[in-house]
Amino acid sequence: MTIWLPELSEQGPRYRAIVNAITQAIQRERLKPGERLPPQRRLADALGVTVGTVTRAYAEAERQGWLIARVGSGTYVRESDAPTAIFRQTLPGDDQELVDLSLSLPPPHPNRPQGLGEALGAIARDPLALGEVVAYQHEQGMTRHREVLAEWMTRLGIAIDAEELIVTQGGQHGIFLALQALAQPGERIAASMLTYPGLICAAQQLHLKTLRVPLDEEGMDVEALARLCIQQPPRLVYVTPDQNNPTGACLSETRRARLAELAREYDFWIVEDGVQYLPPEERGTPLYRLAPERTLYLFSTSKVIAGGLRIGTLRVPDTLRERLATLQRAQSWMVPPLMAEVVCRWIDSGAAERLLVWQLEEMDARQRLARDRLAAYRPSGRPHGFHLWLELPPGQRAAPLIEQLERRHVRVTSAEPFCVGSEPAPQAIRLCVSAATSRDALSRALDTLVSLLESPPAMPWRTL
Structure with a gap:
């Protein structure tokens, strides 16, 4: 860790002065790429400011692209070739040629706006429903809504009882509620070494320490988790058993059973994320069936019906229901x-x-198209999943590839936002084949990607 300390001589807000000092130190190479900055409390004590001032300064410097925070590790100077944008929503009026494969969105279909209009029309013609939806309701959600959602989930192969459910504002809200209910600031949670960035962000906001667990083609390495539990038992384990985000790895049945055993042996909770929907034949045994008394199950309609409505569910054991309802109400x-x-x-x-x-x-059609075009590079993912994970050929780096793709109106995501802990990000990219506006647009983007993989961007010379 560097012993760098800024000199704050300028007038104005202290956090802004710290941001300017960080910027100048990086530009003058007093702070080098990859260097770790002092912990926030240590820097606050040295400068005679509050921890909140330093926290705000680090966050602003990260927003500007100078720094990157790693949960459980610290804040580092961003590598010069690391992309500064993680997830960016393409807005109306933006690049009309852009094929954005960076976000895990359901494929566009005219039935979505049409379905919304029909649903709103049906509600408008129902005086009883109109009265109910403008009134305060129970924090767990209206009984009728939970019954409809539970019945639908059961038809989808996710057998749930309505009494077990709490209606949430989408999967991300469910994650935040679960973490807030189960862990206190400073406590440890565990997740695969590559995991959903929303979990990482929620852990940061709640001041939780995230432990990385190795990951392979069978999903989370549960025996590595067992060894971790001996020295650093986590309060909870977050897992996406049916398809890891971003790699698509599926947790084997043997590992699912072992994870349930470990949860009981070391007394930790399991947060099972099933938001990325797959058909029953591509799913394994749900963890909430193997360890129902200590598993919370996340589901959302965002990836099937419409993300903008923000409706999901959280399956909660009896012992936690009142606590979750209280948090929802708060x-x-x-x-x-x-x-x-x-x-x-x-x-x-x-x-x-x-x-x-x-x-x-x-x-199914989009996955076949993408796998056929990228066959030489052996991408991983699920047959009906939204995304593919592509490890780059030896010697190729993700940052220049992503930059060149952006210049050619194709956007993908690097491994950086998925990384837990301080280990270097693998040279890989995630492609959300679902997000393209059409198969033709996806095909054009894949052609661009393959051409760059075959003739990779030249790496810049570095002074040694």
């Missing part, structure tokens, strides 16, 4: 019942089922 009192009513009308009409059938067919 945060927002309840999930807006109008949004849940729209989703339930969509399901009741049969439109959600039809949309899902189309989506599975579309994802």
Whole structure:
């Protein structure tokens, strides 16, 4: 760790002075790429400012692209070839030629806006429903909404009882609620070494220490987790057993059973993320069936019906239900019942089922297209999953490839935002084949990617 300390001579807000000092130190090479900055409390004590001032300065310097924070490790000067943008939503009026494969979005279909209109029309014609959705409701969600969602999940092969459910504002909200209910600031949670960035961000906000667990083609290395538990037992383990995000690895049945055993042996909770929907034949035994008393299961309608409605569910053991409901009430009192009513009308009409059938067919076609074009590079993923994970050939680096793709109107994601801990990110990219506006757009993007993989961007000379 560097012993760098800034000199704060300028007037104005202290956090801004720290940001300017960091910027100048990096530009003058007093701080080198990859160097770790002093811990926030140590720097605050040395400068005579509050920890909050340093925290704000580090966050602003990270936003500007100078620094990168790693959960459980510290804050580092960003590597010069690391991409500064992690996830960026393409907005109307942006690059019209851009094929954005960086976000895990469901494939576009005209039935989504049409289904929304039909659901809203049905609600508008129902005076009883109109009265209910403008009134305060129970923090767990309206009974009828939970029953419709539970029945639909059961039809999808996710057998759930309505009494077990809490309606959430999407999967990310469910993650935050689960972490807040199960862990206190400073406590440890464990996740695969590459995991969903939303989990990493939620852990940061809640001041939790995230432990990295090795990952291979069978998913999380549960025996490595067992060894970790001996020295640093976590409060909870977050896992996406059916398809790791970003690699697509599926947790084997043997490892699922062993994980349930470890949860009981070391008394930790399991947060099972099933937001990325797969058909039953591509899923394993749910962890909430193997260890129901200590597993919370996350589900969302965002990847099937519509992300903008922000409706998901959290399956909660009896012992935690009141605590989760209290947290829900403290945060927002309840999930807006109008949004849940729209989703339930969509399901009741049969439109959600039809949309899902189309989506599975579309994802099968897109996955086949992408795997065929990228066959020489052996991408990994699930047959009906939204994304593919592509490890680059030896000697190629992700940052210049991503930069060149962006210049040619194709956007993908590096491994950086998925990394837990301080280990270097692998030279790999994630492609969300679902997000392209059409198969033709996906095909053009894949052609661009293959051409760059065959003739990789030249690496810049570095002074030795």
